[in-house]
Structure formats: C-alpha cells, structure tokens
Amino acid sequence: MNMKNNFYNRDIVSVDDFCEEDLELLFEKTDEMKKLVENKGGDDRLKGKMMAALFFEPSTRTFSSFISSAQRLGAGIIPLNGMQNTSVAKGESFEHTVQVFSRYSDCLIIRHPEVGLPAHATKYASVPVINAGDGIGEHPTQALFDVYTILEKYKKLDGLTITLVGDLKFGRTVHSLSKLITKLSSSVKLNLVSPQKLSMPADVLKVLKSTLKAVNETESLKDEVGSSDVLYVTRVQKERFSDLIEYERLKSFYIVDKNLLQKAKNDMLIMHPLPIAAGEINNDVDSDSRSVYLNKQLSNGLYLRMALLDLVLNKQ
Ligand code: NCD
Numbered sequence: 001m002n003m004k005n006n007f008y009n010r011d012i013v014s015v016d017d018f019c020e021e022d023l024e025l026l027f028e029k030t031d032e033m034k035k036l037v038e039n040k041g042g043d044d045r046l047k048g049k050m051m052a053a054l055f056f057e058p059s060t061r062t063f064s065s066f067i068s069s070a071q072r073l074g075a076g077i078i079p080l081n082g083m084q085n086t087s088v089a090k091g092e093s094f095e096h097t098v099q100v101f102s103r104y105s106d107c108l109i110i111r112h113p114e115v116g117l118p119a120h121a122t123k124y125a126s127v128p129v130i131n132a133g134d135g136i137g138e139h140p141t142q143a144l145f146d147v148y149t150i151l152e153k154y155k156k157l158d159g160l161t162i163t164l165v166g167d168l169k170f171g172r173t174v175h176s177l178s179k180l181i182t183k184l185s186s187s188v189k190l191n192l193v194s195p196q197k198l199s200m201p202a203d204v205l206k207v208l209k210s211t212l213k214a215v216n217e218t219e220s221l222k223d224e225v226g227s228s229d230v231l232y233v234t235r236v237q238k239e240r241f242s243d244l245i246e247y248e249r250l251k252s253f254y255i256v257d258k259n260l261l262q263k264a265k266n267d268m269l270i271m272h273p274l275p276i277a278a279g280e281i282n283n284d285v286d287s288d289s290r291s292v293y294l295n296k297q298l299s300n301g302l303y304l305r306m307a308l309l310d311l312v313l314n315k316q
Helices: 020-040 061-072 094-104 117-121 140-154 172-184 202-211 244-250 296-313
Strands: 050-055 076-081 107-112 129-134 161-165 189-193 214-218 230-233 269-271
Touching (some): 020 296, 050 061, 061 076, 061 107, 061 129, 094 107, 094 117, 107 117, 107 296, 117 129, 140 172, 140 296, 161 172, 172 189, 172 202, 189 202
Parallel strands (some): 050 076, 050 107, 161 230, 189 214
C-alpha cells in the first residue's frame, strides 16, 4: 500500500476530519478485510493490542461489530455494553473513566448520549478514541460503511440521487452520511425527506448547500422515490423526544412498502442503519433484492471497522 496512513494513532470523532485520500485508503483496506473474512475469517495482525468498548447508550450492531472486528484480527477486548456495572454507577466521572480505560487498552470505542463527549474524551485519553455515536451529533463509522456500500454498487457518487428519509433532525447517522458525501462528490443530488419538525439541522444543511449541486428539502417521499438511486431510511429517534405525544404523531410519518416501491428504479439501493423500530420499512421489503440493510450493509460494517482498527492501531 503506497498511500500514507493518516489513521495511525488518530482519533476518529467526526467525518469532518477525513479527506478524499483517507477514504480511498480506508476503502481499499475494507476490500482487503472482506476477502480476509471470506477466505479465513481473520488473522492475528492485532495480537497484543486491546480495544475497550465503552457504550453509555444501547447498541446492537455498532458494539457487536466492533467486538467481532477486534477479535477477528486477534485483539483482546474490554466489552462494556452499558456502564451500569462499572464505577460510573458509583459516580465516577467521565474524565476519570476515560483515563482508567486508557491504561488497559490501545484504543477506546465510545458511544455516549451527549453530543461531543467522544471529542471531549480525546483530551483525557492517552490512546486513540473512536466515536461510536454521540447523541444527536455524529456516527462517523456508520457513515463510512454506508458510503462504502453505495460505492460498492455504483463505483462513484457523481450524479447519483440519494434520498435520506425520516428523522433528519435527531438522526446522527444522516448527519455524518450527508457530510461525508460532500467529501467525495459535489454532483450528488440529495433529497432530504422529513416532516418539517424533523428537518436537517441548520449547521449540517449549510455544509450540504455550500458543496452539493442540488439539495432538496421536502416532506413528500412519494415524489422522490422514482428518481432515487439510493433510498436511505431512518428511525424516528424516540429517545431524543421530550414530548412522547409528538413522537407518536411522527414515528410512522413514512412507511416504505411494496406499494411505494412500485415507483422505484429496479436497481435502487434500500438502506437503513437499523434498528427498524416503528415499521418505517415494512417487513415485506426485507426480501426485496434492492434491500441491503440486512445483508451487505451489515457485513460492510464489520469489514470497515476491521479496516479502521487495523489502520488506527498498526502503522502499516
Ligand atoms: C443508529 C444509531 O445508533 O445512531 N444505529 C446504529 O448504530 N446502527 C441508528 C438508530 O439507532 O436509529
């Protein structure tokens, strides 16, 4: 590999930190990991390294795929899915917790309900910190494999119409994904489909509008489905609502089902970061050949996180 490894020993807190060359290197490494898993499951290139996963918020995929990634490459793990059985429950501060786990491991994977806490952790950690989702902020590693999944199919983002649907206000995956798209192409048409109450935050929107050829904010999904190359559906983020009546009103604002998809292109990608929590994609779409949320999107999450751990922990 001739490209410079900018990931080595580095914190990953926001997609803002990446340049196009970084992505090229990471995606090349992800291809390598895919082959590795397919051929022999893994190897021991991270032998002697330890990864601590500190999840202050629930997680299925992000947690498990990081654990699987570390172990497939021979690293040891400190897996804390929920901090309720640690000294956090006794009142130990976040800053101390971070310093403690820095002494036992070579990188920290942190998920936290508060925006900016993984970034804050980098000031106290003596090892690299990877943001595994910070409140309504960002989810950079999700965005990385979402883009990888889109590129796997289309090779380039140029000229694609990508439609993000659902909770664009509180959904951290779409904040990271939309900003990451701007790093790779300015000729994407981005449809931002949400109820007005759940529209894309102004700071993210500003970045998108200043870099992309076309950004279209709308409430109507059915008008955009036909021209979309990618339909990226998200869950309305119940845990971010102070008013649960409002949540109930908005949770099923969009339902992607067979009927809606009649209008869609035959080769459109249907994506979702999961979990599907309020039927925003109907079960009958799971087996649609265009759906990748239960197959490729998940596998790519594993391969990409393996690649990231290898690049962060090994100089190459
Ligand atoms: C997402 C998250 O945690 O932000 N889940 C995930 O990591 N795949 C999306 C969500 O919870 O809606």
